[in-house]
Amino acid sequence: MECARIYAAATFLDLAVCSALHYGAALVLPPSNTPNSLTSLAQLWALAGLRWVLLRLLCALLPKAGNNAVLHRCMVAICLLGPVYESGLLFFLGNHPENWSGSLSSPGKTILATVATATACLFWEVNFPDTGEEVSKGSNGTEKKQKARELFMRVIRYSKADILFLSGAFVFLTFAVICEMFIPYYTGKVIDILGSHYQPSSFFAAIFYMGLFSMGSSLSAGLRGGLFMCSLSRLNKRLRVMLFQALVKQEIGFFEVTKTGDLTSRLSTDTTLMSQSVAMNVNILLRSMIKTVGILSLMVSLSWKLTLVTFIEAPLIAISQKLYNTSYEKLSKEVQDSIARANDVAGEGVAGIRTVRSFNSEQSEAHRYDDKLMDTHNLKTCRDTVRAVYLLARRLMSLGMQFLMLYYGRQLIKGGQMTTGNLVSFILYQEDLGSYVRTLVYIYSNMLNSVGAAAKVFDYLDRKPQVSTEGDLQPENLKGHVQFQGLTFTYPSRPDRPALQGLSLDLKPGQMTALVGPSGGGKSTCVSLLERFYEPQEGEILLDGQPLHQYQHKYLHRKVAMVGQEPVLFSGSIRENIAYGLLDCPLERVQEAARRANAHGFISQLEHGYDTDVGERGSLLSGGQKQRIAIARALIREPQVLILDEVTSCLDTESERMVQQALASCPSQTLLVIAHRLKTVEKADQIVVIDKGVVLEQGTHEELMSRKGSYYRLKERLFTEDAEGQADENEQPIQ
Incomplete structure (x- = not known):
């Protein structure tokens, strides 16, 4: 202003x-x-x-x-x-x-x-603001422009695989532009022929060339668009795969502090905008630039004086377009963020539908979602109002320019400096010129916007996981001796509450160690660190005397397997879930693992057997069935270290007995169990009581009961066992 x-x-x-x-x-x-x-x-x-x-x-x-x-x-x-x-x-x-x-x-x-x-x-x-003023205000603007150029060139490099498609598209782009520029010229020729002495040969020649250029323009434009869209689709696919691969390699703490809506927005919206910066925006930018230069040259050849008059409109169009782009893109970004927040609310409601239903909060969730949608609606209304005002101003400028041009063109015709046909051709060119100038300004801003989206994608692509996976140790023989040495750990989402404080623990091959203690004591944290979901702030975990981070990532997770308290199954067949992560695993091996987990019986009774679909997150199976499939998924890998986190909580007595027999069939295996059932815990070779991140007691069941310490009080308060050896359904678990 x-x-x-x-x-x-x-x-x-x-x-x-x-x-x-x-x-x-x-x-x-x-x-x-x-x-x-x-x-x-x-x-x-x-x-x-x-x-x-x-x-x-x-x-x-x-x-x-x-x-x-x-x-x-x-x-x-x-x-x-x-x-x-x-x-x-x-x-x-x-x-x-x-x-x-x-x-x-x-x-x-x-x-x-x-x-x-x-x-x-x-x-x-x-x-093009004054560079001196930019320097006086700081180098932020220059740095942003430099970063935008670097990001754009990086996106260009990702498009090298589509060089043939892009080259062909640029060739057809040139043909389409050349043909389109000659159509208004021959339109004016036809008007001049009809307005003067009619000559059939000249008339039909002009019509022929006009039709030829129209057909060539349409054909070339179609081929150009098809090739550009093909390259856009290929680039978008590559970027999404690369981004997804980068995301799944991040540490677990990254997903705790990053919202799912943000990740899905990067995978869907931002990768699309990033792909458009080359395949679509460069296409439109080059087409508009070539047409602008060509049309200006043709307009000058028709009347350089009238061309000077039209220069009045070009700056006005560019200024209004730039101001509009700045406001519109800012509001569009706010709309996009608002949509992401609404999607987060909807996703939370659907994912936690059981909790919503149990607390009778359906109406509350609907109101919460309605509030987010209302925010989006208000932002869209504001954005569309800005667009309406801009379109009105642009229309008024166009009408004023047409009036001025027609008036001056009439003066030129009266002076014999132009023909009527030339004026018609000039007007057609002038209308195209205005649209191309607006497009140039818009595409420039849109390319910066797409570069901004690319920056968000590159942030994730370049992010190095805080838990390294670059180890290379792969010994042929692994005993499975695990040592926790002075572990101190705090979760990224709760930096002021330490989960472990100087914890030391020894898990020996051929022994079962049971971790017990009150909820939040640090048992599951030990499991997460052993699985290398996180990196401890102090101390380290040794496997056969070597730090965990020195082991090759794939090797480590083949030798150390875990079955969680709430096992996650993926949509697909039971066979695919048991053989998850294994390539070309034979059915016989899958069936053997299912037998050891006491899952073969119920699987065989299903209509499609091992090809039965488990549904989304295993929703078509009961809790006990999901746990047995998860146990089979761990046993099929024949791990040297097996971690069971409350896995028998949903199993009946017979299934639990058979699973324990299967585990006992591997005498050299290191077994770490988190359990709340007395029958499971008392059979452990070593019981470790953990509370507030420290080890309170450790020993066998008899030794700890004789001390009458923390384990004794914990058993008296929480462990229950009925006369038939079955766990009471209302038993309180230790987590």
């Missing part, structure tokens, strides 16, 4: 000065009938200098204008327009100045020239 006020002040000042000089000099020095060209040109330059001096003096009296560099540049451009214009006419076309004050000295032409010059200066200042 400040820039616009400065230009308005400069414009009115110059008009006042010009009017005073023009009418004052006309009273004293009447114009010569036969002006000398050089003398008149010298007078024009002298007048320009006088105008500049007077404008500087007047600006010195305006507050905040005396030292304004933008205003001074505008004044210089306004003052130099007349003499530069007349000098060009004289030296290039041999046209003498009409009088000592020039061809633009009349009030109407002075207003038109001043407004056109001020608009052009405003366009320059908006799009």
Whole structure:
């Protein structure tokens, strides 16, 4: 707004000065009938200098204008327009100045020239601001531009695999542009032929060429669009796969602090915008640039004078488009973020539908979702209002330009400098030129927007997991001796609450160690660290005397397997879930693992057996069935270290007995169990009581009961066992 006020002040000042000089000099020095060209040109330059001096003096009296560099540049451009214009006419076309004050000295032409010059200066200042001012404000703008260029070039490099598609698209793009530019030209030819002496041969030749170029334009445009869209789809697919691979390699803590909606937005929306920066935006940008240059050259060939008049509209279009793009894109980003928040609310409600139903919160969740949607609606309304205002302003500018062009074109036709057909062709070109200028400004901003989306994607692509997976140790024989040495750990989402504090523990091969303790004591944290879901802040875990991070990632998770308290199954068949992560696993091996987990019986009774679909997250199976499949998924890998986290909580007595027999069949295996059933815990070779991240007691069941310490009190308070050896359904688990 400040820039616009400065230009308005400069414009009115110059008009006042010009009017005073023009009418004052006309009273004293009447114009010569036969002006000398050089003398008149010298007078024009002298007048320009006088105008500049007077404008500087007047600006010195305006507050905040005396030292304004933008205003001074505008004044210089306004003052130099007349003499530069007349000098060009004289030296290039041999046209003498009409009088000592020039061809633009009349009030109407002075207003038109001043407004056109001020608009052009405003366009320059908006799009290419003063570098000195940028430096004084800091280097953030320069750094952002440099980063945008680097990101864009990186996206270009990702498109190398589609070089053949893109090359073909650029060839057809050139053909389409050339053909489209000649259509208005031959349209004007047809009008001239019909308006003058009709010649059938010339008429049919013009119609033939117009039809030929139309067909060539349509065919080339279709092929161009198809190739660009094909390359866009291929690039989008590659980017999504790369991003997904990068995401699943991140540590578990990353997913605890990053919302699912953000990740899905990066995978869907941002990768699409990123792909468009090459396949779509570059396509439109090149097409618009080539057409703009070609149309301008054709317009100049038809009438250079009328072309100069149209230059008034181009800066106005560019300025309004840039202002509109800035506001619209900001609101669009807010709409996008609002949609993501609404999706998060909907996703939470659907994922926790059991909790919602049990607490009778259906209406509350609906209201919460409605509030988020209302925020999105309000933002969309604001965005669409900005668009409506912009379209109205653009339409008014277009109508005003058409009126001015038709009026001046009529004067040129009356003077014999143009034909009616040429004017029609010129108008058609001018309409196309306006749309291409708007497209250039829009695409430039859109490319920056897509680069912004690319920056978010690259942030995830370049992110290194805090838990390293670059180990290379793969011993042929692994005993499975696990040592926890002085572990101190705090979760990323709860940095002020340590989960483990100097914990040390020894898990020996061929022994079963049971971890017990109250909820939140640190049992599951030990399991998570052993699985390398997290990295401890202090201490380390040794496997056969070597730190865990030195082992090769795939090898480690083949030798160390875990069955969680709430096993996760993936949509697909039972066979696919048991053999999850194993390539070309035979059915016999899957069945053997299912037998050891006491799952073969119920699987065989299903209609499709091992090919039965388990549904989303195993929703078509009961809790006990899911646990047995999860146990089979762990046993099929024949791990040296097996972790069972409350896995028998949903099993009946017979299933639990068979699972324990299967585990006992591997005497050299290291077994770590978190359990709440007394029968499971008392059979352990070592029982470790953990509370508040520290080891309180450890030993066998008999040793700990005889001490009557923490384990004894825990058993008396929480462990229950009925006479038949079955766990009570209301038993409180230790987690």
